[in-house]
Amino acid sequence: MKKENLEEFAYDSIVALILANHYRPGDFLLESEITERLNLKSRTPVHYALGQLVARGFLDKKSKKGCFIPPLTPEDAEHVFFTRENIEFQTAASAALHASDEEIDELQMIIQQETQTGESGDVIGYSAINETFHNFIADIGKNKYLQQFCQYVFWRSNCYIFFSYYRFKVSATEREFKVSPAQHWKIREAIAKRDADEAGKLMKQHVRRTFEGIFNKI
Amino acid sequence: MKKENLEEFAYDSIVALILANHYRPGDFLLESEITERLNLKSRTPVHYALGQLVARGFLDKKSKKGCFIPPLTPEDAEHVFFTRENIEFQTAASAALHASDEEIDELQMIIQQETQTGESGDVIGYSAINETFHNFIADIGKNKYLQQFCQYVFWRSNCYIFFSYYRFKVSATEREFKVSPAQHWKIREAIAKRDADEAGKLMKQHVRRTFEGIFNKI
DNA sequence: AAGTGCATTAATGTACGCATTAAAATGTGC
DNA sequence: GCACATTTTAATGCGTACATTAATGCACTT
Numbered sequence: 001m002k003k004e005n006l007e008e009f010a011y012d013s014i015v016a017l018i019l020a021n022h023y024r025p026g027d028f029l030l031e032s033e034i035t036e037r038l039n040l041k042s043r044t045p046v047h048y049a050l051g052q053l054v055a056r057g058f059l060d061k062k063s064k065k066g067c068f069i070p071p072l073t074p075e076d077a078e079h080v081f082f083t084r085e086n087i088e089f090q091t092a093a094s095a096a097l098h099a100s101d102e103e104i105d106e107l108q109m110i111i112q113q114e115t116q117t118g119e120s121g122d123v124i125g126y127s128a129i130n131e132t133f134h135n136f137i138a139d140i141g142k143n144k145y146l147q148q149f150c151q152y153v154f155w156r157s158n159c160y161i162f163f164s165y166y167r168f169k170v171s172a173t174e175r176e177f178k179v180s181p182a183q184h185w186k187i188r189e190a191i192a193k194r195d196a197d198e199a200g201k202l203m204k205q206h207v208r209r210t211f212e213g214i215f216n217k218i
Numbered sequence: 219m220k221k222e223n224l225e226e227f228a229y230d231s232i233v234a235l236i237l238a239n240h241y242r243p244g245d246f247l248l249e250s251e252i253t254e255r256l257n258l259k260s261r262t263p264v265h266y267a268l269g270q271l272v273a274r275g276f277l278d279k280k281s282k283k284g285c286f287i288p289p290l291t292p293e294d295a296e297h298v299f300f301t302r303e304n305i306e307f308q309t310a311a312s313a314a315l316h317a318s319d320e321e322i323d324e325l326q327m328i329i330q331q332e333t334q335t336g337e338s339g340d341v342i343g344y345s346a347i348n349e350t351f352h353n354f355i356a357d358i359g360k361n362k363y364l365q366q367f368c369q370y371v372f373w374r375s376n377c378y379i380f381f382s383y384y385r386f387k388v389s390a391t392e393r394e395f396k397v398s399p400a401q402h403w404k405i406r407e408a409i410a411k412r413d414a415d416e417a418g419k420l421m422k423q424h425v426r427r428t429f430e431g432i433f434n435k436i
Numbered sequence: 437a438a439g440t441g442c443a444t445t446a447a448t449g450t451a452c453g454c455a456t457t458a459a460a461a462t463g464t465g466c
Numbered sequence: 467g468c469a470c471a472t473t474t475t476a477a478t479g480c481g482t483a484c485a486t487t488a489a490t491g492c493a494c495t496t
Contacts, residue, residue, distance in 0.1 A: 005282075005449065007269070028477095030476095031477080031478070041450080042452065043478090044449085044450055047266070047478080048269050051269055051270050052272070057363075063223065063478085063479095064223075064456080065457095065458065065459080065477075066477070076362070079362055079363055079364075083308075083361060086308050090301075143300065145298060145371060149301075225480090246447095248448095259482090262480055262481065265448080280488090281448085283487095283488065283489080284448070
């Protein structure tokens with residue numbers, strides 16, 4: 001267990017709380033409430049952590065009022081997924097150009113685990129592995145900037161995926177758990193062939209299908 | 219003049235100091251030194267502001283040691299400009315799809331001002347207007363995420379441009395001041411024609427030429 | 437001379453109390 | 467009963483003192 005200070009602890013904890021759907025888009029995150037919840041003695045590290053979340057765009061802020069999760073809107077969703085398509089097109093293409101054999105093996109492991117978790121119906125667990133897959137592709141590309149952007153748009157797009165899940169429950173979402181690993185597998189194959197165009201194209205399609213999967217239901 | 223608190227003041231001031239080349243890549247930015255320089259009474263707002271700069275990736279941080287400007291390296295430059303090419307391809311293409319007539323007029327004004335400032339030889343001033351141009355293109359696209367990413371990679375790429383300038387002085391850089399506005403003008407024309415592919419392509423070329431302009435000299 | 441460990445130092449990290457302020461609640465005149 | 471001024475409240479913003487720790491230097495040993 002890596003040693004982290006309270007600022008980092010607060011940051012990680014708040015992210016976890018948001019991802020666990022503890023706060024809804026539009027909610028204000030109160031420093032004192034979070035401090036209490038995390039059993040911290042002072043607001044200081046929480047204040048700092050919230051500042052970082054705002055800087056990264058995970059939260060919006062009204063001066064002297066507080067931080068809140070940016071509300072979800074259809075236009076915002078379009079912007080997020082459009083950006084994600086293009087960022088992840090690049091990460092996948094770059095991955096195809098820079099992947100080592102070990103990394104391609106590692107991808108296989110991730111997809112196997114994803115398939116299993118998908119069958120078990122564990123939504124949180126599945127989401128975590130899905131994130132691992134997408135971020136790992138970005139890691140393979142070895143471009144710090146693409147990695148950073150990928151992580152962010154993925155996180156934001158996940159807000160919509162979760163929202164869709166909590167609203168419409170299992171229904172169509174469960175089917176995604178079976179379709180998605182198959183698409184991931186094809187992307188891995190393109191990367192294994194070092195085919196950058198193909199990998200990028202498949203990734204773009206995959207992201208678009210995720211988007212359509214969410215919004216066709218509404 | 220918009221009312222800002224000390225946290226925002228500290229943030230803006232530190233950015234300005236970095237852009238003014240007051241700190242070099244690799245330097246540690248000391249909270250107490252900055253506090254003194256900005257005539258603030260306590261490190262608190264500075265600490266917070268530095269946290270934000272780290273969160274945005276403008277600075278790196280070593281726990282308990284301090285924040286510093288990520289060192290400039292050839293690989294990093296490639297990553298930055300590669301990412302910038304792709305982000306700005308999208309911002310320019312999106313701009314072509316969403317530009318209003320007023321925004322196209324505004325672009326014209328910016329380029330005119332740019333041409334004048336370029337002729338005057340004011341490097342800092344020119345850089346500021348150049349940034350305005352690129353960010354305004356992103357604004358026209360009306361995609362919050364692309365805007366954010368564009369702003370960031372532009373800033374980082376500017377570190378390299380400044381570095382190149384301070385190291386090799388005027389020489390080739392001065393020529394850029396005449397070439398660049400011409401390229402900007404062509405991009406504007408493509409946007410005015412609402413030709414997204416063309417606008418994107420020209421922007422990508424423009425960014426690549428900037429990159430080559432810097433590294434051919436070395 | 438080189439390496440090891442302890443003491444020092446200089447920086448960040450944290451706690452806590454007070455200052456400030458935006459928004460809600462309350463009061464007041466009409 | 468409504469508009470507007472005022473007070474209260476509840477939150478962030480800030481200053482100060484102190485805690486913690488990574489790096490540094492120095493003495494001491496081998």
